[in-house]
Amino acid sequence: MASTGEWELVVKGSKKGKGATVANGKLNKEEKKQFIQKAPRVTLTGGIEVVAAGKENRKPKSPKAASAPKKKKPEKKNNVGPYQPGTLEEAVCRLSVGEMQNLLDVVVSRFYDSPLIWLKDLASYLNVRVNPVHSPDPAFRGHPNTFPASLLGSEVKKLLVNTLSGCTDNVLALFHKHCITSMVQEQIKGLGVAGYKLFLQILSINHAHVGVMNLPYYCDLRHNIQNQTPACLSMLWAVGQSGLDDFTVGLKVWMELMVPLIGLKNYSAYVVDYGSTVFGGGGGDGAEDCGDVLGVREFFTILDFTWCSSVSLPKPVQRQLFALYPKVKTAAFSSSPEVTLRNFFPSFLRRLDPNVSHALRVELLTCLVQCLTQDPQCWSIWSQLYLKHLPQSAVLLHHLGREWKILSRSLRVQRKEVRETIEGFAESNEQMSHKARAVAGVIEATEATKVLLNQMKTVKGKSPLPRVMKLLGIVLVTAIIWDIRSAGSFYGSKLGQTVERAGLVPYLETFGQASKAAFIHSYKWCVINIPVFYIRGCELAAPYLLLMMEKVEGIIGYCSAALASAEEYIPVLKEKIETSVPGLRASAGHYGTLALETMQVGFLAIKDALTPYLAEAHKFFSTRVFVGPLAPEKLQEYMIGAVDYLSQLLLRMHSSLVSALQDPDTTTNKTS
Incomplete structure (x- = not known):
């Protein structure tokens, strides 16, 4: 114990015994050093480290203590769940139609009159099962339009389709809305939603109209989540599946x-x-x-x-x-552009500003010309909007004046009405001429109107001369045929009498006899020589043809024998390949499917790239080439008329030929 004013310090190994008294409570240098060395220390981790005792107090460790293992900290247990597939294809292939049917039977038995609950439970099951490690693209870009429903087995797809077919449209619309909402909410949380997408695609393929029954709700949802790009893309893809077909x-x-x-x-x-x-x-x-x-x-x-x-x-x-x-x-x-273009004309005219780009100006002028040529009501609408859109009207008038020679042929309105409309524009320009400095476009519109009126004076309507000549030709041929048939012969007709009075009968007879003789000679030559040439050709070519047929038959026989032998060895070869390289067939099938899908995507891309050009070509030919005399209806009429004419001509030639061939025999019989 320490007395008053003194501290007692116990130091091991001290000569003073168990304890020593420190005068005035102070330690010397050596005692301070020993005290600091033996004092407990605070480690960096916050723990207290006790300094080991001196050599004299250390006891040798027992063998048991030396061999005893150190206590390990308890490790966290790994909750190893079921195997999670890596890709969407693998996840879909692992679906079991038996499990789905059992789940559906249990839910139906519990909620017999609630088909919406059946569908919700089935969708939740699909979303849990189809949950790959690698999440696919939200919109499945780079895949065909039928992906991922094309991965489903026939039995699973049949079960889903049959379940959906037993529900009303209202139930399906509520289910569609539930799936879209759940999909968006879970994807925002970072969860997988491939199962919802799969079910929504099956629903959209078989009930397309259901996808637009809640379209206003989807528009509001899109507005709220458009900052969440993956979730919004998933919603766009899911709702858009209804419109693919x-x-x-x-x-x-x-x-x-x-x-x-x-x-x-x-x-x-x-x-x-x-x-x-x-x-x-x-x-x-x-x-x-x-x-x-x-x-x-x-x-x-x-x-x-x-x-x-x-x-x-x-x-x-x-x-x-x-x-x-x-x-x-x-x-x-x-x-029906003749009744709908009037609704588009004002908006086209309003956008035809003189300062727009060249490409947009060309497009607007093309559309405005289409409106004026196909919908006559557009002219009266233009009259009402002329002063309100004077600069735009000036641009349009200038274009009409430059292209009037071509455009005047395709007008569906009378030229008199068009001229009256343009003259009305000219009067409005004269009234506005004193305000030329204040009103923009008056000077340009005045000049363009004058040019257009001059073009309308110089360009005449299509000449009716070809039609008149064609009509006269048809009338003339009809009159000649009627004259000959009425008289009973050519020489008894008025035409024959006129030709006889003109002294042309000998020339006509000579020409007719020469033509008839040449035709008969050609026909007889063909009847005699063509069979001979045919027989001679068969004699020369028959051996080569027979040899070719023998070679072809031999090749076919060889191929059939090779196929038959291959059928025998293919199963054995399959077993050997599967034994030596397991999984090769599955891998080859998988990569073959991927190659086919890639080819399909490439073909669709090429098709999409070529479709606009083919459409433009079709539009060009249908509007610029196959019109007027070359219209499909006219071509059909020409073909039918030509066929009828040729058939009648062949019948007349046949009868004339038969009579000409019979005349020599009759003459010979009479002579004998």
Whole structure:
């Protein structure tokens, strides 16, 4: 113990015994050094390290203690779950139709009158089972349109289709909405959604109209998640599956859901590609029914972006959009342009600003000319809009004056009405002439109107002379035939009497006899010599033909024998290959399928690239070449008339030939 004012320090090995008293509570240098060395230390990790005792207090470690293993920290247990497939193809191939049928039977037995619950449980099962390690592209770009439904086995696909067919449209629409919502929510959380996409594609293929029953909801959802690119692309792909085989549905989905995103960098390529797919698949079949979907506002949205804002797109997407635009225009104008173009004319005229780019000006002028030539009502609409859009009208008048010689032939309105409209424009220009400095476009419009009126004076209508000559020829031939048939012979007819009075009968008889003799001589030569030449040719060529047939038969026999022997060795060869190189057949089949899919994608790409040019060529030939006398209807009439004429001519020639060949025999009999 330490007394008052003193500390007692116990130091081992000290000569003073167990303890030593430190005077005034102070330690000398050696004692401080020993105290610091033997004091507990705080480690870097926050623990306390006790200094080991001196040599005199160290005890030798026992063998047991030396050999005892150190305690290990308990390791975390790895929760090894079921095997997760690496690719989507592998995940789909692992689906079991038996498990799906058992699940469906249990759910149906519990909720007999709730088909929506059946479908939800089946979709959840698919989404859990089809969950590959490597998530595929959200829109499956680079794959055919039938992917991934094409990976499903026939039994699994049949089970899904039969389950969907037993539900009403309202139930299917609610289920479609549930799958879209769940897919978006889970993909935002980073979970797999391939199962939902698979089920949605099967639903869209068999019930396309269901995909647009909730389209306003999908548009609102798109607006909310367009910053989440993968989830938004998945939704666009899933809803767009309904329109791949139905043009009207696909056009509605494209215009209302996808086109608002066409200016965004992350979506423009997919939106343009989907539009090309829709118009490439069935744009010609449903174009007449798309007026409610593709109206004036929707069409000019595409036109403005194509010609004004498409420079922000990558070059391939920009080219694809320009190739898509003519199809959109054809569908918008529909099959009755004579009553629909009047709705488009004001918007075309308003955009024809003198300062627009050359390419856009050419397109607007082409469309305006089409409106004026095919829809007569556009002229009266132009009269109402003339002063309001005077600079634009000046550009259009200048173009009409430059191309009037060609355009005047295709007008569906009388030239008198067109002339009255242009004269009305000239009067309006005179009234506005004193305001030329204040009103833009008056001077240009005045000059263009004068040029157009001069062109209309110089360009006359199509000459009727060819038609008159054709009509006169038909009348003349008809009169001659009627005259000869009425008189009973050529010499008794008025034409024959006229020819006889003119002294032309001997020349006609000489020419007719010479022609008849030449024809008879040629016919007799053919009857006598052609069979001889045919027999001689058969004699010369028959040995070679027989030898060729023998060689061909030998080759066929050799090939059949080789195939028969191959059929015997192929199973053995298959077994040897499978034994020596396991999995080779499966790998070859897999890569063969991939090669076929790649070829299919390439073929579709080539087809999509060539389709616009073929459509333009078809449009050019149908509107510029095969019109008027070369129209298909006229060509058909010409062919039918030519066939009838040739058949009648051959019958007359045959009868004349028979009578000519019989005349010598009759003469000989009479002489004898």
